[in-house]
Amino acid sequence: MSGGNDLWVIVPAHQEEERITGTLRALAAQRDRDFTLLVVDNASSDRTGAIARRFAVDAPFPVEVIDEPEKGVGCAVDSGFRHAIERGATLLARTDADCLPRPGWTAAARAAMTDRPGPTLVCGRIVARRDEHGPLGRAGFSALVRLAALFGRLRPAHARRNGYLAPYRMHAGNNMAVTADLYLACGGMPRRPSPTDRLFLNRVRRQTDRIVHCRAMVVENSTRRLRAYGIRGTARWYLDQGSGGRGDDPR
Numbered sequence: 001m002s003g004g005n006d007l008w009v010i011v012p013a014h015q016e017e018e019r020i021t022g023t024l025r026a027l028a029a030q031r032d033r034d035f036t037l038l039v040v041d042n043a044s045s046d047r048t049g050a051i052a053r054r055f056a057v058d059a060p061f062p063v064e065v066i067d068e069p070e071k072g073v074g075c076a077v078d079s080g081f082r083h084a085i086e087r088g089a090t091l092l093a094r095t096d097a098d099c100l101p102r103p104g105w106t107a108a109a110r111a112a113m114t115d116r117p118g119p120t121l122v123c124g125r126i127v128a129r130r131d132e133h134g135p136l137g138r139a140g141f142s143a144l145v146r147l148a149a150l151f152g153r154l155r156p157a158h159a160r161r162n163g164y165l166a167p168y169r170m171h172a173g174n175n176m177a178v179t180a181d182l183y184l185a186c187g188g189m190p191r192r193p194s195p196t197d198r199l200f201l202n203r204v205r206r207q208t209d210r211i212v213h214c215r216a217m218v219v220e221n222s223t224r225r226l227r228a229y230g231i232r233g234t235a236r237w238y239l240d241q242g243s244g245g246r247g248d249d250p251r
Contacts, residue, residue, distance in 0.1 A: 006088070006089065006090045006091050007034065007035040007036070007089070007090075007091040007092075007093065007106065007109070007110055008035060008036045008037075008038055008084035008087070008089040008091070008092055008093070009027060009035050009036070009037050009038065009093045009094070009095070009106065010038050010040065010077065010080040010081055010084060010092060010093070010094045011023060011027075011037065011038070011039045011040065011080075011094070011095060011096065011097050012040045012042055012068075012073055012076035012077050012080060012094075012096065012097065013039055013040065013041055013042060013044065013048045013049075013052070013076075013096075013097035014041075014042040014043060014044055014048070014071070014073075014076070014097075015044050015045070015046050015048060016044070016046075016048045016097035016098060017044075017046040017047040017048050017051055019097060019098040019222070020039075020048055020051055020052060020097040020098075021051060021055075022100055023095065023096070023097050023098065023099055023100065023101075024037075024051075024052065024055045024059075026099075026100040026101050026102075026103075027061075027095075027101060027106075028059065028060055028061075029103050030101070030103055030104075030105060030106045030107070031103050031104055031106075031107055032104075032106045032107035032110060033060050033061045033106070034061070035061055035093075035106055036061065036062040036063070036064065036084070036087075036089070037059065037061060037062070037063045037064070038063075038064045038065075038066065038080050038083065038084055039052040039063070039064070039065045039066075039097075040065075040066055040067075040068050040076040040077070040079060040080040040083075041065060041066070041067050041068065042068045042071060042072070042073070042075070042076035043067075043068065043069050043070070043071045048097070049065055049067065052065045053065050064083075064087075066079070066080070066083055068080070070191070071193070072191065072192055072193040073173070073193065073196060074189050074190045074191045074192045074193065074196040075191045075192075077094060077173070077189045077196070078188045078189040078190075078191050080094075081094075081180075081183055081188060081189065082188065084180075085180045085183070085184065089180055090179065090180045090181075091109070091110060091113050091114070091177065091179060091180070092177060092178050092179070092180060092183060093105075093106065093109040093176070093177040094173060094174070094175075094176050094177070095174050095175060095219050096173075096174040096222075098222035099129075099174050099175070099219045099220060099221055099222060100129060100219065100220040101175075101218070101219050101220075102218040102219070102220065104216060104217075104218070105124070105175075105217055105218060105219065108124070108214050108216040108217035108218075109122060109124070109177040109214070109217050112177065112212055112214040112217065113177055113178075113179055116210065116212065118179075118208075118210060119179050119181050119182030119185065119207070119208050119210055120178070120179050120182065120208075120210045120211075120212060121171070121176070121177075121178045121179075121182060121201075121204045121208075121210065121211045121212070122176065122177040122178070122212050122213075122214050122217065123169065123170075123171045123172065123175070123176055123211065123212070123213050123214070124172070124175035124176065124177070124213075124214055124215075124217030124218060124219060125175065125213075125214070125215050125217065125218050125219075126172045126174065126175050126218075126219050126220075126221040127218060127219075127220055127221065128220065128221060128223045129220040129221060129222055129223060130220065132222060132223045163206060164202070164205040164206060165205055165206065165207070165208060165209040166204075166205045166208070166209040166210075166211045168201070168202075168205070169211070169213065170197075170198075170201075171197050171198070171200070171201040171211075172197060172219075172221070173196065173197040173200070174219055174221060175217060175218075175219035175221075177217070178204075182204065182207065182208060182210075185207050186200075186203040186204050186206070186207045187203055188200075190203075
């Protein structure tokens with residue numbers, strides 16, 4: 001089913017049958033449920049899409065599920081955002097299928113975009129999921145995010161003298177919101193594999209200085225990379241997200 005809500009929440013998902021139920025339940029627990037949910041099944045071969053479609057039957061808000069056969073988070077996000085805009089969305093929020101938005105997430109995203117007239121990008125706050133690691137793991141995750149943000153701010157290529165209208169601050173794609181007008185004006189999410197968050201932020205920085213950080217917009221982020229890659233591997237991934245070690249956007 002679908003609706004005419006101005007706010008759409010986009011969730012790209014690839015091979016997430018083990019975690020997407022938690023994300024869907026977290027969205028169903030939002031205090032502001034006046035939105036349409038769009039799940040983008042990104043070439044999954046497991047039950048990701050089926051789980052989302054089953055959830056749609058009794059969901060407390062309209063839900064759509066679309067398929068994006070081209071692999072890559074950038075492709076899934078861009079297709080999802082453009083689909084939502086074509087269906088009438090003016091406000092867009094995104095999280096990922098292994099994340100848990102806290103109950104005030106959609107309300108905070110809506111308020112941050114509507115309290116300020118004009119095109120706006122909102123960056124929320126990410127913390128580690130409490131069900132995946134203990135206090136030490138969560139502290140390590142927070143330290144890695146802060147380190148990546150610091151490297152991003154210090155990187156010469158991100159300086160405002162390079163034509164950017166706003167200072168650089170690391171933007172987490174799994175906790176963001178953007179007005180539809182700004183999304184289209186900046187050219188959308190780069191259609192490529194991860195990392196895309198930094199590239200998208202820099203596209204926005206060339207369009208506007210209206211980039212706000214909302215501490216009330218909180219998402220619990222999966223720390224599974226710590227298990228898969230260890231501290232060093234995870235640090236390299238976050239430093240690439242924040243400082244842009246490879247693959248700068250040519251735009």
